[in-house]
Amino acid sequence: MRQAALLRSDKGLGTPGTDRKKVKPAVAATTIADDDRKDHFVVRNGVRCAGVHLIVDLYDAKHLDNIDLIDAALRKCVAAAGATLLHIHLHHFEPNGGVSGVAVLAESHISIHTWPEAHYAAIDIFMCGRANPDACIPVLREAFKPKNIAVGEHLRGQGA
């Protein structure tokens, strides 16, 4: 599933082979915890947790007032991650054109809030189970063309 997700996420980026080579070393291994507990916790880089939460900030990005493009990008992220979309809601603000949106997933959620006038977007990708949140990053790069992107990671629920 991880390889399939990477292949999908690299589509349309021009040079998939090169992209995959660049992305692979940074992709962390996430597996389902194989103990007797039935709570669907995962193991990421050896750490047992409830889910992986990526904090993604896009700077100098484009199309941040385009709600249709944002809707499509969120759906592509869900597909790339191998996740299951349960519900999606986006709201378009006036007069600045900013968008707030959330995709509720079987594996948690993706959220986006954009400030088009500042060319900035705050995105969260929170996934548990077998979904691969890292696979969303190339999709976001392709959709919003940020000059800078910062990705932080929280392994939520350690010790729970």
Next chain:
Amino acid sequence: MRQAALLRSDKGLGTPGTDRKKVKPAVAATTIADDDRKDHFVVRNGVRCAGVHLIVDLYDAKHLDNIDLIDAALRKCVAAAGATLLHIHLHHFEPNGGVSGVAVLAESHISIHTWPEAHYAAIDIFMCGRANPDACIPVLREAFKPKNIAVGEHLRGQGA
């Protein structure tokens, strides 16, 4: 994590009034940036940012499979923060009873994901504008009675 905003307490499970007193000293001042930009950025503890994002983890918490209680708690959080609810969606999972829910706000969002069998919940409170995300913490303590609560803070969009 910008600052050591890790608030951990095993106390405060009794009366809400006492909880508020304990939390107050850690509450940060958030004001609207008063420069000429019209992007509704805020200033928190002297730092200009797009919004305040609290990462909240509840451990040894109760009622995490009670979707009605969770719905009510999210609405109380919105009211306590002085925020504006645009849309709310909750999903109840089987067989473990876990709940995923998101409240989309005029000021960003609140999300919750619960693992009842692990007595753990992952909550995000992301607010821009004049809303006060800190005001949600006593509401969450009262609703879910966690033995431990961890609150981290990201000031999103610094430098945007």
